[in-house]
Each structure stands twice: as structure tokens, then as C-alpha cells.
Amino acid sequence: MNPSAAVRLRLQLSLVQPVLRAATARMWQSGPGLPDRYRRYLRAMHQVIRASVPLMERAAARCEALPQDPVAGPLGRYLRAHVEEERGHDDWLLADAAAAGAPPGELTDAVPAAHVAALVGAQYYWLEHSHPVALLGYIAVLEGNAPAPGLAGRLARETGLTRAAFETVRLHADLDDGHSADLDVLIDRLPLDTAQRALVAVSALHTVASLAELFDRITQVPTEWESTHA
Template sequence: MMLTTVTQHLLNVRYRVLEGLKDSASIKSVLAGKADKDIYIKYLTNVYQYAQHSPKVIALAASRCMNTHPQLAKYLLHHAEEEQGHDLWALADLQDLGVNESTVKLAYPVPSCSAMIGFVYYTAGYANPVGLFGWLYVLEAMGNDIGGIIAEQLNDGLSLSNTALRFVAGHGISDRDHTTDLTEVMNTYVKNPQDVADINHVADVIADLYVRMFTEIAKIRV
């Protein structure tokens, strides 16, 4: 089947993010069997910070798509419900690693993570909410492409005995279906050239911020 413009661009972004992650010190060490507990804690702390906003951002975008893109709104509402509680996965993982709940909740995300949170709220609430599909695709694709491998390496490298892996392992499984669903929804319902351009723009911004987040995480010690 011929790929649409939006999907082809996102496939290119997907490859770029995957290569950027593999080239980051944070992921390199995990894939080499040398996972760093402090970096993993910092990653989960940032995950907690952005995951608590995800369902709200997605629902916000859905509300603004109701009249103009009803099928996209329907998908977004369903996805927002699925994302509820994922911040609690990260919080539970951190508690398994010995991090106090209050410490996690008081922590600030790294600058790129803060910027990502602000940008998706801007996209969902003020810009073209259809653009949010660019953010969804980048994050879901990375869970699909590398989440399972990273979970296995963390489990072995940190001797976790299958604990403290709810967020990473859970997304490694669920994001396979999510990525397929997102592709189908965009191919079917995103036809307006401006919507395509906005999705691509959001994907490009998120690709930069997401890879940068892993670089910043490796520089800040717990």
C-alpha cells in the first residue's frame, strides 16, 4: 500500500530519533550491558513528570477536534483514557528503586522535558490540535522500537528481577498496537495539507527534545 506523505515523513523522523537515542550515552550504556541506576532513576523521574500530563493534553486536543475532525477526536479520547495512570507506573518503579515518593514529586524535569511538556500543551490548546499526532507517533514508536530491548537490558544489567520495569516494559508491549493504530488513523483521516504539515512539524520538534532529554539526563546525577 502506498504510504501517505504524513506517514513517510514520520518514518524518517522515527529512524532519526532511534539513531539519536542509540548514540546517546544513556542508551549506549544500557545496550552495552552497563546500565546505570542513577541515570535510570533520573529517566523515570522525568517520565513521571511528563506522563502525568499526557492524558490531559490528549483530551484537550480531542475537545478541540470535536467539530472539525470527529474521528480523530474519538481516537484521542480513547487514547487519553488508555494513558491514565502511566505516571503511577513510573512512580511505583522509582519506589522499587528506593526513591521516596515526595522526592519524585518535588523534582523538576530536565529543560528539554519541561520544554516538551509546554510544547504539547501549546499544540493541544492553542495551535492545531491535529499536530499532536506528531508527538504521539514519536513516543509510541520509540516504545515499540526499543522499549522491549531496553527493559531486558535494564533487568539484566541492574539485576532487577523483573521489578521497577512497569513503565518501560509496559510500553514496549502496548506501543506496538498504538503505533499501528496511529498509522492507520492518520492514513485514513488526515488529508488536509496543513494538518499534515503541522503533524510533521510537531514530530520534528519532539524528536529534537526527546533525544536531548536523554543527553541531559546523563549529565545530571541523582
């Protein structure tokens, strides 16, 4: 029996997941630089996550402009519902950063780096110039790589920061597994054609590569310019 669309996507991702897992492990490695690394993580992830709701809203609007497309209707309904599940998560990161001692405005005023724009911006291109179903590949990677259970506690112990600085990590460890299961069900129910399945896969593979690069840049000791402008 042929594997379902969701299973095929997971199999494709399994070939590149070791790259992302290795980058994640390097980012969270123990050592004296971990507190600063964690603060850089909060800043970068705020730049990524604050785009989530606008991305999904734009993709849903594109779906509504395609009334004859059999994929667009159920996809748009899923995105509208998922928007409400994701709304406000960027505010969680702001609260974590404040608890971690970040100066007011550090996250909101920082100029997003090019690799953040490359990660998120590709989704805008695909949903505008190809099909909004591309966004499912992006969502599959972000929610399929949730923080490990217990990571928030370990980071609190090893950084010496208050546990209140790790609420987003803790909450996403609890929430994203269920979201991934819902997404698999949706992908299998959508009447995706060959091109649309390929688009979802390309989006997902790009997201893995870009997210691994983002984590590696967080791990690197920043230059003085990057500390000010990244």
C-alpha cells in the same frame, strides 16, 4: 503511487531517528552509573507521562469546539479512546521508582526541568494556537520508540535492582507497537490538508530532538543543584 500520509511521516522521521537511537543507546550503556541513570530516567519520564492524559483531554476538547472541521471529529474520538489506554501509566512509574529505592515524593515533588517543559509544552502551544492534530506527531514519536523487547530484563540484571522496578519498561515494550499501528491507520484516514500534514511533521521532529536532549541529560552526571531540583 504516492506514499500515504503515515508512510510520509515515517520517512521523515527515519532521517532523524539515528539521533534518538544514539541518545537512547548512551542512556542504557552498561556501567556502574546505570542504576542512578535509571532512577533519573524514571523521574524524567514521570514528568513527561503525567502530562499525557491532560494533553489528550485538552486536545479532544479543542476538537469538540471545532464541529465543522472534518479532521476534528475522528481525531477527538481517537483521543478520547486513547486517554483510557494511557490513564494511570504515571502511576506505573511511581511504583517502579518505589521498587528502585526512590524516596517517597522524589518524583512528584521534583521541579520539572526546562527541557521537559520544552518537550511537552510545545504541544500545548500547537493545540491551542494552531490545531490539535499536532499532538499526533508527538504520539507517533513516543509510541514509535518503545523500549526494546528484553530491555527490562537486561536492566534488572545489570543494575541489580529488583525486576519489579522495570514494569513500565516491560509493559511499554509490549503495548506501544500496537498503538503505533493504530495511529498509522488514523493518520491515513484523516482528511489532512497540506498545512496539517506539515504541523504533524513539525511536532514529530521537535519531539525527536527534545527527547534526544532529555535522554542525553539523563546520561550526564548531574550537578548538585540538578540532583536536588531537576
